[in-house]
Amino acid sequence: MTNEIKNRLVFVGTSDVAGLIRGKSFPDAEWEKRSRRGVGWTPTNVQITCFDTISESPFGSFGDLALIPDASTRFALEGEDRLDFALGDIQTLDGEPWEFCTRALARRALRELHEVTGATLLSAFEHEFQLRDEASRPGDAFGFKGFREAQPWAEAFLDALDIAGVQPDTFMKEFGPGQYEITNKPAKGLASADQAAILRMLAHEILPRFGKSPCFAPILDPDSVGNGLHIHFSFLDAADNPLTYDGEDPHGMSELTRHFIGGILKYLDQIIAILAPSDVSYLRLTPHRWSAAYNNLGVRDREASVRICPVTASDEQSIARQFNFEVRAADAAASPHLALAALVFAGTQGIRDRIDPPSPVNDDISLYSASELASKGIKRLPTSLAEALETFRTSKAVQGWFGEAFTNLYFAHKQGEMKQLEALDAVQKCKRYSEVY
Numbered sequence: 014m015t016n017e018i019k020n021r022l023v024f025v026g027t028s029d030v031a032g033l034i035r036g037k038s039f040p041d042a043e044w045e046k047r048s049r050r051g052v053g054w055t056p057t058n059v060q061i062t063c064f065d066t067i068s069e070s071p072f073g074s075f076g077d078l079a080l081i082p083d084a085s086t087r088f089a090l091e092g093e094d095r096l097d098f099a100l101g102d103i104q105t106l107d108g109e110p111w112e113f114c115t116r117a118l119a120r121r122a123l124r125e126l127h128e129v130t131g132a133t134l135l136s137a138f139e140h141e142f143q144l145r146d147e148a149s150r151p152g153d154a155f156g157f158k159g160f161r162e163a164q165p166w167a168e169a170f171l172d173a174l175d176i177a178g179v180q181p182d183t184f185m186k187e188f189g190p191g192q193y194e195i196t197n198k199p200a201k202g203l204a205s206a207d208q209a210a211i212l213r214m215l216a217h218e219i220l221p222r223f224g225k226s227p228c229f230a231p232i233l234d235p236d237s238v239g240n241g242l243h244i245h246f247s248f249l250d251a252a253d254n255p256l257t258y259d260g261e262d263p264h265g266m267s268e269l270t271r272h273f274i275g276g277i278l279k280y281l282d283q284i285i286a287i288l289a290p291s292d293v294s295y296l297r298l299t300p301h302r303w304s305a306a307y308n309n310l311g312v313r314d315r316e317a318s319v320r321i322c323p324v325t326a327s328d329e330q331s332i333a334r335q336f337n338f339e340v341r342a343a344d345a346a347a348s349p350h351l352a353l354a355a356l357v358f359a360g361t362q363g364i365r366d367r368i369d370p371p372s373p374v375n376d377d378i379s380l381y382s383a384s385e386l387a388s389k390g391i392k393r394l395p396t397s398l399a400e401a402l403e404t405f406r407t408s409k410a411v412q413g414w415f416g417e418a419f420t421n422l423y424f425a426h427k428q429g430e431m432k433q434l435e436a437l438d439a440v441q442k443c444k445r446y447s448e449v450y
Contacts (some may be wrong), residue, residue: 025052025082025101028115028210030426031063032290032348032450044082049081059113062424063291063426063449068429071422078111079104086207086255088177096218099178100207113419115350116203117406120415122203122357127362130269132248132256135337136353137182137199138209139243140345142216143233145226145447147191159186163193166223170195173215179208189238199245199337201355209349213450229345230295230450235439239297241304242345244352245322246273246360247337258336260329264312264321264373265336273369274310274319274338276363277356281308281342282316283408284355288343288399290427292434293442295397298342300379305342307378309391310370318342318394319370342394346450358414402427419449 023044023163026036037052056072087099103114109401123134153159160167163186171181180198187194197208199420216227232239248256255396266274281288289298300306303315311317324335343352362368369372371390378391386392395401405411415423434442 018075019323020365021095021097022111023047023082023087023097023099025080025099026214027054027080027101027103028206028348029060030059030113030115030348030351030352030423031430032062032346032351034210036101038236048082048084051081051101051104054078054080056113059422060429062426062430062433063407064430064433064445066429067434068427069118069425070092071418079106080442084209086178090173090176090218094218094222098211098214100210112416112423115348115354116206116376118415118419119206119350119354119357120203122354122361126357126361129364132250133201134357135199135201135247135249136205137197137245138205138212139196139241139245139339140209140212140229141187141192141194141240141242142229142345143189143193143225143240144191144220145233146226146378149190149237149417154188156186159193166220167193168223169223170216170219174212177211177215179211179215183408185315188239192238192240194351201246201249203350203353205244206353212263213345217336224335227266228447228450230443230446231289231291231344231346231379232297233443233447235293235296235443239304240344241297241341242347243339243341244343244356245337245339246356248273255333255336256405257338258333260332261387265332266321268340269329269364269368271355272364272367273360274363275368276360276366277319277340278308278310278370279363279368280359282392282401283404283411284359285342285394286398286405286427287351287355287423288340288347289401290348290398290429291346291446291447292398293403293439294344294346295395296439296443297344298394298396300377305394307393308371309378312375313374314373314375315341317373321373346446354415359410362410362414398427398431 021041022038024038026034057070057238060068060070082099090096139203142437182196184195220227257270305318312321319396321338326332
């Protein structure tokens with residue numbers, strides 16, 4: 014007697030405002046119908062916080078939407094723990110993109126970048142994460158032993174990513190206790206954010222099979238290391254030729270790159286509430302944590318908010334292919350789609366307005382006085398989620414990119430999240446977030 018499954022389920026998910034995947038499933042036999050009509054979705058779901066409370070919602074109990082699976086993101090893992098999965102788009106019942114759908118917002122930002130420049134974005138998300146309940150072990154930072162112990166689950170994880178269409182690049186034991194880093198190869202357009210969402214989901218799917226519990230929270234212990242999310246960027250023209258590098262520039266930046274970075278750094282304090290969206294994110298965004306505390310540009314500086322990355326090539330053509338920059342002021346509590354949208358909106362504004370970034374400095378800028386920072390066009394980023402949210406909410410630029418309705422909704426969402434933490438100290442807050450991400 015066989016236990017053949019007659020109703021294999023497909024899960025369609027949205028990577029939501031809280032940076033989590035939520036959705037519904039349906040029988041595989043209904044794929045053709047559901048790929049046109051989707052599954053029902055509720056507007057107020059957008060206000061479900063990472064702690065599964067519902068923040069103030071403009072929709073209440075009213076309204077209906079459709080979550081439409083995207084066939085280009087579908088993949089299946091076979092075996093005892095089989096999984097059939099696709100990301101989806103939230104649409105109105107008239108078939109229009111819903112203004113609060115994170116994928117729709119990222120797609121709109123990318124479209125505006127292309128309309129302004131003719132360029133296609135190439136990007137990659139670099140994740141750091143930790144294994145819960147792993148004690149610190151002397152000599153294990155970047156160590157071979159940590160790598161070897163991780164190799165069985167790491168190879169299974171990378172295999173799953175490959176099946177999902179996420180091309181893994183590098184994997185290593187990182188500095189902190191039980192901390193690892195995984196990078197993907199660059200992907201065009203929306204795909205990089207899709208792949209970041211899938212990577213986090215698959216980590217939680219695969220590692221527990223090996224008795225490991227991964228955590229992407231920004232920081233697990235106020236006295237220990239943080240987990241960063243670095244987003245790498247470069248640009249291609251219509252023929253896939255690189256547009257990011259200019260050998261005549263002292264730092265290798267093309268005009269397109271320079272103004273895109275200029276826009277990011279000008280507006281970074283106004284979008285940091287999206288890039289670093291948890292209460293504990295700001296424990297990490299402090300000087301000397303190898304994260305980012307200022308809106309500064311660095312050349313091979315791992316404390317800069319935007320870092321021009323090194324290349325290993327020697328000829329001009331190969332250098333142009335390798336040349337990229339990374340934004341280091343984000344963490345994995347962020348929706349990858351919202352993070353991508355915010356950075357692309359800001360970068361595109363920089364291109365429109367021909368904004369130049371502050372010149373790179375090679376000093377410890379945490380020692381600068383306020384007047385010294387101002388003279389170099391550098392400022393301290395918000396030091397708390399409350400401050401970041403107020404800067405976000407009152408930004409005319411943010412309201413113009415995302416719409417006033419989304420800005421108000423996101424602010425209310427995060428207000429509701431912070432309310433759940435009011436009686437907790439920093440250690441307790443870290444624990445709450447570590448249980449989610």
